[in-house]
Amino acid sequence: MHYETIIAEKKGRVGLITLNRPKALNAINRQLTQEVLDAATAFETDPDIGCIVITGSEKAFAAGADIKEMQDRSFIDMYGADWFADWERLPRLRKPTIAAVAGFALGGGCELAMMCDFILAADTARFGQPEIKLGVMPGMGGSQRLTRLIGRAKAMEMCLTGRMMDAAEAERAGLVSRVVPAAELLADAMTTAETIASMSLPAAMMVKEAVNRADEVDLAEGLRFERRLFHSTFALEDQKEGMAAFVEKRPAVFKNR
Ligand code: HXC
Numbered sequence: 261m262h263y264e265t266i267i268a269e270k271k272g273r274v275g276l277i278t279l280n281r282p283k284a285l286n287a288i289n290r291q292l293t294q295e296v297l298d299a300a301t302a303f304e305t306d307p308d309i310g311c312i313v314i315t316g317s318e319k320a321f322a323a324g325a326d327i328k329e330m331q332d333r334s335f336i337d338m339y340g341a342d343w344f345a346d347w348e349r350l351p352r353l354r355k356p357t358i359a360a361v362a363g364f365a366l367g368g369g370c371e372l373a374m375m376c377d378f379i380l381a382a383d384t385a386r387f388g389q390p391e392i393k394l395g396v397m398p399g400m401g402g403s404q405r406l407t408r409l410i411g412r413a414k415a416m417e418m419c420l421t422g423r424m425m426d427a428a429e430a431e432r433a434g435l436v437s438r439v440v441p442a443a444e445l446l447a448d449a450m451t452t453a454e455t456i457a458s459m460s461l462p463a464a465m466m467v468k469e470a471v472n473r474a475d476e477v478d479l480a481e482g483l484r485f486e487r488r489l490f491h492s493t494f495a496l497e498d499q500k501e502g503m504a505a506f507v508e509k510r511p512a513v514f515k516n517r
Contacts, residue, residue: 261299265292268299273310273457274450275303278317285323286316288368292326296372297349304353310457310464310516312353313449314376315360316369318442321385324367327394344368344400351375351472354465356456360449361385362442366424371400374409377468379435380449381427382442387435390422408475410435460498461516 261268267278277299279286286292296314303309316322325344337343350357350372359365359373362382370387373379389402397403398419407415410433418425427439440448456464466489473485493499498514505512 261302263295263299265289266295266299268295268302270303270306270309271450272454273308274453275299275306275309275312276450277303277312277314279315279322280317282317282319284326284328285320285364286369287323287326287328288372289326289329293346297346300350300353300357304355307516310355310459310461311453312355312357313360313453314357314372315362315446315449316365317363318384319363320369321359321361321363321365322369322372323364324369324390325400347372347375347400354468355461356453356464356468358449358453358456360445361387361436362445364388367391367398367402368400371398371402371405374401374405374435377471378437379430380445380452381430381436381439382445383427383439384442385427385430385436385439386424387430388422388424389419390424392420393422406435409433458514460493460496460502460514462496463493463498466493 265279265281267280269276277296279292281287281292300312303312357376359376359379361373361379362384364386365373366388367390370389389398389406391397391402403415403419406418414433425433425435427436430436431439470486470489474482477485497517501514502512
């Protein structure tokens with residue numbers, strides 16, 4: 261796969277997407293959007309891939325949507341094109357996705373990270389929704405996902421002031437799953453992704469579906485949904501293998517079916 265604004269690589273069972281517009285701090289323009297979605301879709305349909313990692317550079321995961329590309333557009337340009345709607349494809353991926361964030365994750369960058377299933381942060385990571393400073397507001401999910409992830413008070417303050425949050429605060433707030441030294445970020449993200457990719461893929465996909473369901477339905481409905489998915493794992497060969505491996509005191513080898 262050859263792209264201009266990203267690098268997409270298969271590393272074992274992990275699909276790695278590296279945002280690669282260094283001169284613009286990985287600002288998200290239309291080309292980068294299409295390339296990320298294209299690469300992610302290719303990994304999604306590749307039976308050899310079990311987990312997808314999205315990362316940026318040491319300095320920036322992504323410093324937001326591309327301001328220069330947007331600045332002269334009119335309301336009808338944005339509304340007519342339903343600007344940013346294409347990004348809805350990313351959280352709809354069924355395979356697990358990890359954002360590995362170092363440096364700036366601002367505006368659309370923070371929103372892209374939040375579209376992934378979880379965020380691993382380097383200690384250099386800085387998160388923010390600074391759109392208000394540009395006279396606009398979040399448009400790729402910031403006001404919605406940030407509020408669900410860190411709660412109303414902090415999300416409201418972040419979106420109204422545009423201030424940045426460092427990695428330690430992001431971990432305390434529940435925005436990121438873990439903070440690791442910057443030098444170890446990619447290796448840690450790849451090891452984490454390989455661990456996930458070594459599990460039963462259908463089981464991992466069901467976990468993702470169930471956890472995501474928690475955002476959408478009440479507890480009783482969510483618990484019922486989870487239980488039915490749990491029951492269905494007993495139709496998998498991987499359930500037989502996983503439980504047999506435990507009983508026989510050996511590592512499980514999943515066949516993903
Ligand atoms: C286009 C960007 C950009 C962006 C940085 N660059 N962010 N270009 N869109 N979002 C470009 C700069 O113009 C500059 O190019 C180069 O990247 C390096 O950036 P500097 O500002 O020189 O770097 P630095 O001084 O280290 O500051 C880093 C920064 C700052 C704090 C991250 O770049 C910044 O504040 N960026 C904008 C952050 C932001 O507002 N993001 C939200 C965007 S709106 P040149 O050519 O000058 O060297 C959004 C959602 C949109 O994401 C919602 C609806 C509109």
